[in-house]
Amino acid sequence: MALLSVHDLHTYFYTDHGIAKSVDGVSFAIEAGETVGLVGESGCGKSVTALSLLRLIRPPGRIEPGSRIEFDGTDLVTLDEKSMRAVRGARISMVFQEPMTALNPVFTIGNQIAEVVRVHHAGSKREAWDRAVKMLETVGIPAPAQRANEYPHQLSGGMRQRVVIAMALVMNPALVIADEPTTALDVTIQAQILELLRELQQRLGTSILLITHDLGVVAETVSRVIVMYGGEIVEEAPVRELFAQAHHPYTEGLLNAMPQVGHARERLATIPGTVPPPTAWPKGCRFHDRCPYAWDRCATEHPPLYQIGTSHVSRCHLADEPQRRADKHEPLVATLTGERTVSR
Numbered sequence: 001m002a003l004l005s006v007h008d009l010h011t012y013f014y015t016d017h018g019i020a021k022s023v024d025g026v027s028f029a030i031e032a033g034e035t036v037g038l039v040g041e042s043g044c045g046k047s048v049t050a051l052s053l054l055r056l057i058r059p060p061g062r063i064e065p066g067s068r069i070e071f072d073g074t075d076l077v078t079l080d081e082k083s084m085r086a087v088r089g090a091r092i093s094m095v096f097q098e099p100m101t102a103l104n105p106v107f108t109i110g111n112q113i114a115e116v117v118r119v120h121h122a123g124s125k126r127e128a129w130d131r132a133v134k135m136l137e138t139v140g141i142p143a144p145a146q147r148a149n150e151y152p153h154q155l156s157g158g159m160r161q162r163v164v165i166a167m168a169l170v171m172n173p174a175l176v177i178a179d180e181p182t183t184a185l186d187v188t189i190q191a192q193i194l195e196l197l198r199e200l201q202q203r204l205g206t207s208i209l210l211i212t213h214d215l216g217v218v219a220e221t222v223s224r225v226i227v228m229y230g231g232e233i234v235e236e237a238p239v240r241e242l243f244a245q246a247h248h249p250y251t252e253g254l255l256n257a258m259p260q261v262g263h264a265r266e267r268l269a270t271i272p273g274t275v276p277p278p279t280a281w282p283k284g285c286r287f288h289d290r291c292p293y294a295w296d297r298c299a300t301e302h303p304p305l306y307q308i309g310t311s312h313v314s315r316c317h318l319a320d321e322p323q324r325r326a327d328k329h330e331p332l333v334a335t336l337t338g339e340r341t342v343s344r
Contacts, residue, residue, distance in 0.1 A: 006070075222239055
């Protein structure tokens with residue numbers, strides 16, 4: 001049985017401008033010890049999916065009836081709030097993309113990590129503090145006993161992100177949700193943070209859901225990729241299979257927009273248009289007005305998730321009418337070799 005199984009997740013926001021269907025029928029699973037990437041442009045529903053998993057959606061938003069989030073055999077959607085608080089931080093934790101907003105500026109970092117321990121563990125304050133210092137050492141912060149007494153503004157951006165990771169992992173959770181954990185960091189620090197996550201995942205056996213728009217990070221880090229667009233999953237495949245033979249035109253566009261060593265171009269390729277608002281998803285395929293392959297069927301018939309291979313699915317009618325792709329041009333073929341740079 002998978003550690004996490006999400007079934008038909010719908011998260012809607014009821015606004016004055018209509019119902020924003022930010023997450024609209026998402027289903028996926030994460031196995032114990034697995035690292036899964038969730039990718040897509042801003043506005044595709046990635047972060048709302050993450051907040052839904054932790055039941056952190058607040059009015060005017062709500063998780064719709066019929067949605068199921070099964071974690072270790074328990075449906076989190078129907079769990080009472082007291083029980084859900086016991087899950088957050090202890091069994092499932094989150095690494096946020098901007099550590100300065102995730103950390104409280106008026107408390108020392110040691111106190112903030114120790115607070116997580118005290119909430120979920122019955123030990124003494126001294127034990128919680130010692131555990132916090134030990135966790136700072138684990139995430140590679142030098143002089144951890146000294147740093148534990150410092151405040152967030154006294155640390156660099158990379159150090160603060162390590163503190164956020166320490167807070168997320170101090171209770172040895174089964175699942176860590178990392179929401180754009182390297183976005184605000186420079187390239188060198190990004191590489192260090194990703195390597196730290198890999199090392200800790202291997203050491204602790206933690207499952208990771210890595211949310212990002214950066215396919216370079218995905219190529220280096222995850223074993224399986226879920227691509228979201230328009231509030232729904234449009235493609236899912238093992239990472240090597242996705243990079244070798246992406247099927248959905250949106251995934252092709254994302255891969256084609258990555259810079260490549262030895263393939264100099266005047267400008268990077270772009271996907272025309274923008275993600276439509278979640279209050280007005282288009283009829284038919286939600287990507288059809290931006291898609292180079294689109295035909296009449298795409299504008300009227302919403303595509304299901306077609307099975308492309310043993311572990312590869314795509315929400316595109318090209319799976320049903322593959323000749324239309326050949327009529328246009330050959331699909332993009334990407335590699336996971338050193339020929340592709342990491343766009344960070």
